[in-house]
Amino acid sequence: MARVVVLGGGFGGLTAALELKRLLRKKAEVTVISEDDKFAFLPSLPWVAMGGRSAADITFPLRPILGKRRIAFIHEAATGVDADAAKVFTATKEAPYDYLVISTGPYLAFEDVPGLGPDRGHSESIFTLDQAERANRAWSVFLENPGPVIIGSVQGVSCFGPPYEYAFEIDVALRKKRVRHKVPMFFVTSEPYIGHFGIGGLRDSKLLMEHEFAKRDIKVVANTAVEEIVPGEVRLKDGAKVPFKLSMFAPPFRGVPVVAHLGNPKGFIPVDGNYRHMKHKNIFCVGVAVAIAPPEQTPVPTGVPKTGYMTVKMAKLAVRAIVSDITGVAPPEEIPIDVMCLMDMGDKVALMKAYPVLPPRQESEWKQGIRYRWMKIGFEKYFIWKMRHGLSGLPDDAGFSRLL
Numbered sequence: 001m002a003r004v005v006v007l008g009g010g011f012g013g014l015t016a017a018l019e020l021k022r023l024l025r026k027k028a029e030v031t032v033i034s035e036d037d038k039f040a041f042l043p044s045l046p047w048v049a050m051g052g053r054s055a056a057d058i059t060f061p062l063r064p065i066l067g068k069r070r071i072a073f074i075h076e077a078a079t080g081v082d083a084d085a086a087k088v089f090t091a092t093k094e095a096p097y098d099y100l101v102i103s104t105g106p107y108l109a110f111e112d113v114p115g116l117g118p119d120r121g122h123s124e125s126i127f128t129l130d131q132a133e134r135a136n137r138a139w140s141v142f143l144e145n146p147g148p149v150i151i152g153s154v155q156g157v158s159c160f161g162p163p164y165e166y167a168f169e170i171d172v173a174l175r176k177k178r179v180r181h182k183v184p185m186f187f188v189t190s191e192p193y194i195g196h197f198g199i200g201g202l203r204d205s206k207l208l209m210e211h212e213f214a215k216r217d218i219k220v221v222a223n224t225a226v227e228e229i230v231p232g233e234v235r236l237k238d239g240a241k242v243p244f245k246l247s248m249f250a251p252p253f254r255g256v257p258v259v260a261h262l263g264n265p266k267g268f269i270p271v272d273g274n275y276r277h278m279k280h281k282n283i284f285c286v287g288v289a290v291a292i293a294p295p296e297q298t299p300v301p302t303g304v305p306k307t308g309y310m311t312v313k314m315a316k317l318a319v320r321a322i323v324s325d326i327t328g329v330a331p332p333e334e335i336p337i338d339v340m341c342l343m344d345m346g347d348k349v350a351l352m353k354a355y356p357v358l359p360p361r362q363e364s365e366w367k368q369g370i371r372y373r374w375m376k377i378g379f380e381k382y383f384i385w386k387m388r389h390g391l392s393g394l395p396d397d398a399g400f401s402r403l404l
């Protein structure tokens with residue numbers, strides 16, 4: 001029986017573990033190691049920050065789902081990976097493996113910009129559940145005495161979507177409360193232009209976003225870097241100073257420290273078309289932990305986003321490659337990954353599709369409207385239900401692609 005260790009219990013880790021067991025059954029002994037004992041549907045964190053979702057709405061415990069499928073669960077942080085000895089270490093255990101799947105997500109590098117982040121800095125963040133809950137408390141305090149809002153992405157960011165969603169949601173919420181006229185709003189980003197998203201834009205995303213920000217009276221400062229954030233003020237590299245009552249900035253991502261030695265200088269792990277490590281052939285890596293080269297060098301450094309949709313596809317491909325190794329069936333075809341994303345704009349949702357993710361693309365789509373909001377809510381409910389019941393084999397897109 002092959003021993004497969006899966007590091008991480010998020011989008012990639014949970015998908016990989018369930019798929020391994022579904023396809024290999026008694027041929028594999030699967031162990032998940034995760035420092036969190038819950039799965040969190042991270043795409044809903046902006047809604048948590050705005051008070052539309054609670055932690056209970058978007059999380060569920062991992063142990064019962066894994067236990068039902070005879071997948072072992074170690075609820076501890078991995079403290080070391082010895083690729084030569086083929087072992088993962090935690091504070092109390094060591095887990096030897098024949099195959100390792102890494103899906104450890106991002107390390108949030110707040111220290112890259114002085115004053116960035118909620119713990120040791122002066123800006124909110126919505127990239128973990130704790131941060132989103134804290135941002136929600138900050139939002140309540142802000143509403144008692146509103147003032148300027150600044151939202152954006154600092155240099156080196158790769159996950160650009162959440163600040164867009166958060167800015168649009170705040171704009172709509174303030175209008176509903178009829179206090180928008182008291183709140184100057186700024187959107188500051190390292191992207192060369194808004195709508196770039198780290199993927200070189202998508203169709204006419206630049207024009208659409210320019211129009212949307214102008215319509216909503218949100219002032220955009222693109223192609224810029226943040227020098228530092230001090231209480232109540234963001235200082236940009238070009239010397240400009242923007243005051244704020246509420247600020248939220250996306251942090252740069254890096255690979256998490258425990259696997260960084262297997263990756264590039266940023267700790268992201270280079271893989272082949274089957275998500276297999278370039279050197280250690282029994283190690284696979286999926287999701288945010290994977291190294292993807294940007295489509296172009298931007299004047300201010302930016303990275304490529306790795307979305308949940310992409311992560312699930314990567315995990316399924318990696319599992320099929322492991323199944324091929326173990327059973328001798330043909331390996332999966334190395335096809336580029338497509339992406340579908342539903343971006344909340346407060347009063348409507350933008351549906352983005354691209355194949356492949358980076359240009360030049362065979363297909364791309366951008367549609368927006370209120371009906372896609374129902375699709376986004378439906379997708380959230382579907383994905384949480386599917387994973388809570390361990391049904392990783394069901395379609396990744398809830399069948400929505402066929403409706404378009």
Ligand SMILES: Cc1cc2nc3c(=O)[nH]c(=O)nc-3n(C[C@H](O)[C@H](O)[C@H](O)COP(=O)(O)OP(=O)(O)OC[C@H]3O[C@@H](n4cnc5c(N)ncnc54)[C@H](O)[C@@H]3O)c2cc1C
Nearest residue numbers: 008009010011012035042043078104105287288307308309
């Ligand atoms: C605010 C926000 C909004 C988003 N919106 C969207 C969206 O609309 N659509 C979309 O497709 N994607 C979206 N994403 C991206 C999506 O959530 C990620 O692509 C996805 O979570 C990546 O999956 P992953 O498995 O790589 O990492 P994660 O889901 O982050 O999981 C990482 C796992 O690794 C574990 N881990 C980390 N270090 C260790 C360690 N040392 N030992 C043990 N365990 C460890 C963690 O506990 C966690 O279980 C959003 C992300 C955020 C933050």
